[in-house]
Amino acid sequence: MSSPLIFHIDVNSAYLSWEAAYRLQHGEEIDLRDVPSIVGGNREKRHGIVLAKSIPAKDYNILTGETIHSALQKCPHLRVVPPNYERYIDASDAMIHILREFSPNIQRYSIDEAFLDYSYGDKHWIDISYEIKERIKADLGFTVNIGVSSNKLLAKMASDFKKPDMVHSLFPYELQDKMWPLPVSELFMVGPKTTVKLHSRGIFTIGDLAALSKDYIYSWLKKPGLLIWEYANGIDSSNVRNNPLPIKSVGNSTTTSFDVDNQREAHMILLALSEKVSMRIRAINQCAYVVSLNIKNYNFFSYSRQVKLNNPTDSTNFVYRTAKRLFDEMWQEEPLRRFSLSLSELISNDYYQLNFFEEDDSKEKLLDNAIDNIRKSFGHKSVFRSCFLYSGIDPLIGGVIMEEEYPMMSSQI
Amino acid sequence: MKVLMKPIEMIAWFSKDKYPIPLRYRIVDENMENKVIKVDKILFKEEEKIAGNRMILYRCESIIENTQRIFELKYEISTCKWFLFKI
Numbered sequence: 001m002s003s004p005l006i007f008h009i010d011v012n013s014a015y016l017s018w019e020a021a022y023r024l025q026h027g028e029e030i031d032l033r034d035v036p037s038i039v040g041g042n043r044e045k046r047h048g049i050v051l052a053k054s055i056p057a058k059d060y061n062i063l064t065g066e067t068i069h070s071a072l073q074k075c076p077h078l079r080v081v082p083p084n085y086e087r088y089i090d091a092s093d094a095m096i097h098i099l100r101e102f103s104p105n106i107q108r109y110s111i112d113e114a115f116l117d118y119s120y121g122d123k124h125w126i127d128i129s130y131e132i133k134e135r136i137k138a139d140l141g142f143t144v145n146i147g148v149s150s151n152k153l154l155a156k157m158a159s160d161f162k163k164p165d166m167v168h169s170l171f172p173y174e175l176q177d178k179m180w181p182l183p184v185s186e187l188f189m190v191g192p193k194t195t196v197k198l199h200s201r202g203i204f205t206i207g208d209l210a211a212l213s214k215d216y217i218y219s220w221l222k223k224p225g226l227l228i229w230e231y232a233n234g235i236d237s238s239n240v241r242n243n244p245l246p247i248k249s250v251g252n253s254t255t256t257s258f259d260v261d262n263q264r265e266a267h268m269i270l271l272a273l274s275e276k277v278s279m280r281i282r283a284i285n286q287c288a289y290v291v292s293l294n295i296k297n298y299n300f301f302s303y304s305r306q307v308k309l310n311n312p313t314d315s316t317n318f319v320y321r322t323a324k325r326l327f328d329e330m331w332q333e334e335p336l337r338r339f340s341l342s343l344s345e346l347i348s349n350d351y352y353q354l355n356f357f358e359e360d361d362s363k364e365k366l367l368d369n370a371i372d373n374i375r376k377s378f379g380h381k382s383v384f385r386s387c388f389l390y391s392g393i394d395p396l397i398g399g400v401i402m403e404e405e406y407p408m409m410s411s412q413i
Numbered sequence: 414m415k416v417l418m419k420p421i422e423m424i425a426w427f428s429k430d431k432y433p434i435p436l437r438y439r440i441v442d443e444n445m446e447n448k449v450i451k452v453d454k455i456l457f458k459e460e461e462k463i464a465g466n467r468m469i470l471y472r473c474e475s476i477i478e479n480t481q482r483i484f485e486l487k488y489e490i491s492t493c494k495w496f497l498f499k500i
Binding site: 017018019021022024025026027028029087090091092093094095139140141142 | 416417418461462463464465466468491496498
């Protein structure tokens, strides 16, 4: 077997590049990438957060995740464009389509990142990585960074080095020169809290962390410590997974634009969330045993409650009734601002243990399926419950993309 | 040529080939009058998929007000819309 060769392909300021390329294709003369600009929120309402920023916007110290309002204060002539997720999915799909020409073994790590296994390829990695990069640039009109190494972790670290439009390698023999001098917070899986902990014991660079003894880090930070120690030493043996991990839970949440202070409205929001989560769970052919509800009040204090059902369910009505029960049990009648509903302990819906006392819900199943099919063909708002008419509450709540699921980034590589 | 990207009304011929062939289009000019332009010749066509959005670009030639002009049309596959891209 040849030695493993893994590429990590990362789109440079993804949402912004895609938006810029799309706009150029539609005759806009300014390239968003060349001026201070951000993707995010809604300019008229002046709310929302920065989702992506251009490289010139970086010079104004604009941060991803800050409010549009504060970004505009830093740079008054900033161009703000609203996001369009369906377009970004098209762009991401097109990129994966090109990658498939180079290797059958591809893991889509998030909407703008992918791993590609080129262990069995016949060309040199320098040639092939530049070929991929140039192909994407020429065909799709945006730039990517490619990190090349012998495992996924190092490839991912390498693609982060210098941007944009570059290829970097980080093979194990290059660790000392390229990765160890970096600040420890740059390491994958080292977040702000771990950084503080590491700093408190004089560990400032990735090299400092790598030089610790394995026993010491284990006795201090336990298993997560061992993981980051291995990462610091470039050790990672995970495979490029062609198939996504099995889904463990399905949930949706919403922050309401007004404080909800009466039971009727709260129930309607729960119904809208139930519609969405049960539709999603039916789409992946699963049923759930556990329904959990989390609410956040006007003081940003949140609490939750969950229940394990006797029979797994995928029925909108049943999920709604359960959510309503959980809600009535825990609500203290204070104004609420956020609701989230999730289903977990999933099992396949083709066969499961029936219960003797179970109600016959075969008609309800048929109804749910019919509604799903209508919504699939004619849009999500083609049929909805009449209580939502003129209520100002959306009949289906949750998720940025209505039509399609896309892979989210996970902490596991 | 200047970028216009103006939506236009189009009569096109959907042949057995891969791409439709633009025949004549109607555009509203500066005086808000409708103007019909016959596409005399297609010089070349190419497909682009910038940001994953498929569009067919046609470079064409026509006689407009007694002068021979070159312009570019675009057909967006996802929306079935035609545009006068550049003239």
